[in-house]
Amino acid sequence: xxxxxETTIEADPKVPVIRMTRDFNGTPGQLFRAHTDPVxxxxxxxxxxxxxxxxxxxxxxxxxxRFVSTRNGEEYGFRxxxxxxxxxxxxxxxxxxxxxxxxxxxxxxxxDLGHGRSRLRTxxxxxxxxxRDSWLASGMEAGVxxxxxxxxxxxxxxxx
Amino acid sequence: MxxxxxxxxxxxLADPTRRDMVARLSAGDATVNQLAEPYRMTLQAVYKHLRVxxxxxxxxxxxxxxxxxxRLEAQVFDLLDKWIxxxxxEAEERYRRLDQVLARMNDEMPNxxxxxxxxxx
Numbered sequence: 001x002x003x004x005x006e007t008t009i010e011a012d013p014k015v016p017v018i019r020m021t022r023d024f025n026g027t028p029g030q031l032f033r034a035h036t037d038p039v040x041x042x043x044x045x046x047x048x049x050x051x052x053x054x055x056x057x058x059x060x061x062x063x064x065x066r067f068v069s070t071r072n073g074e075e076y077g078f079r080x081x082x083x084x085x086x087x088x089x090x091x092x093x094x095x096x097x098x099x100x101x102x103x104x105x106x107x108x109x110x111x112d113l114g115h116g117r118s119r120l121r122t123x124x125x126x127x128x129x130x131x132r133d134s135w136l137a138s139g140m141e142a143g144v145x146x147x148x149x150x151x152x153x154x155x156x157x158x159x160x
Numbered sequence: 161m162x163x164x165x166x167x168x169x170x171x172x173l174a175d176p177t178r179r180d181m182v183a184r185l186s187a188g189d190a191t192v193n194q195l196a197e198p199y200r201m202t203l204q205a206v207y208k209h210l211r212v213x214x215x216x217x218x219x220x221x222x223x224x225x226x227x228x229x230x231r232l233e234a235q236v237f238d239l240l241d242k243w244i245x246x247x248x249x250e251a252e253e254r255y256r257r258l259d260q261v262l263a264r265m266n267d268e269m270p271n272x273x274x275x276x277x278x279x280x281x
Contacts, residue, residue: 007255009248018247022255026262034261044257047250116266120255 004119018124028110028118032087035059035108042067050076061085065092094124102126165217169236172216177201178209182218182232189229 004023024031034040036059042052049071056066059082066079077097084091087110094104104124111119173179181195196206210230213219218236221228 007248007252009251020248020251022251024255024259024262026266030262030265033265034258040261040265044254044261046254046257048253048257 003113003117016126018126020122021119023113023117023119025117027116028112029087031110031118031120032090035090035110036085058082059085168216169218172212172218175209175212178213178218181209181213181230182236185219185230185232189231191227191229193227195230 004021007020007022010019038054038057042054045052050069052067052069054067056064058064061084063082065082069076079097080093080095082092090108092106094106095102104126107123109121113119192206196203217233219230219232221230
C-alpha cells in the first residue's frame with residue numbers, strides 16, 4: 001500500500017460529502033487516543049492562530065463534546081455529539097455555535113497499515129446547501145473554510 | 161479575487177436555479193432559450209437570473225451574432241480549485257500538528273502498540 005504523506009481530498013459528485021485521507025507515524029490506537037483524549041486533542045485541532053480549550057468531553061458512544069477557540073479575545077464555540085466511538089472509528093456531529101442550525105456528520109476511520117503506521121480516513125456530510133452562507137458569514141477562519149467546503153460539495157453535486 | 165467579488169459569487173450561487181444554470185453551463189455554452197427550456201418561468205425571469213450571474217462574473221455573453229451564447233467564466237472553475245485546495249491545506253496543517261502529538265506519544269511510550277496498552281496510559 002502506498003503511503004499518503006500529504007492529505008488528499010475528494011468532493012463526492014453525488015452527495016455533499018468531503019472525504020480526506022492522511023497517513024500517520026503512529027498506531028491506530030494512538031491515532032484514536034489523539035482524537036479522544038481532550039488534552040491531546042486540543043494540542044492539534046487548531047487552527048494555529050487560535051487557542052483551543054476543551055470545555056466538555058465525553059468520548060463515548062452517546063456522549064457529547066464542546067470546545068472553544070479563542071483569538072484576539074474573541075471566542076468561538078463548537079459542539080457536537082459522539083454518536084459512535086470505537087477503536088477503529090468515530091461517528092460524530094459538528095456544529096459551529098454561531099450557526100446552530102448547521103450540522104456536519106463526520107465519520108473517522110483509523111486503519112492499521114502495520115509497522116506502527118496508520119491511515120486516517122474522514123468523511124464529512126453537510127446538512128444543507130443553504131447553511132453554507134451562514135458559515136461564511138461567521139467570518140471565522142474555520143467557519144469560512146467549512147463554508148468553502150460546503151460550497152465545493154454543493155457545486156460538485158450540481159455538476160453531477 | 162477580492163472579498164467583495166467573492167461574496168457576489170456566493171450570493172449569485174445561493175439560488176438553486178442559478179446553481180443549476182451554472183452546472184449545465186459547465187458542460188458547455190448554451191443560448192438563453194436553451195438555458196430557459198427546463199424551467200417553469202418566463203424568459204424575463206431567466207434573464208434576471210442571468211443578469212445576477214453576469215454581474216457576479218460567473219457567466220458572460222461574449223458579443224457576436226445572435227443568439228449570443230452564455231458562457232461560464234473560467235475563473236469560476238479556478239475558484240473552486242482554490243477553495244478545495246485551501247480546505248485541504250488547512251487540514252494538512254492540522255494533521256502536521258497531529259504528527260507532532262503522535263511523535264511525543266511515541267517518545268513517551270516507545271512500546272505502545274495500540275489500543276491495548278494505549279488505554280492504560
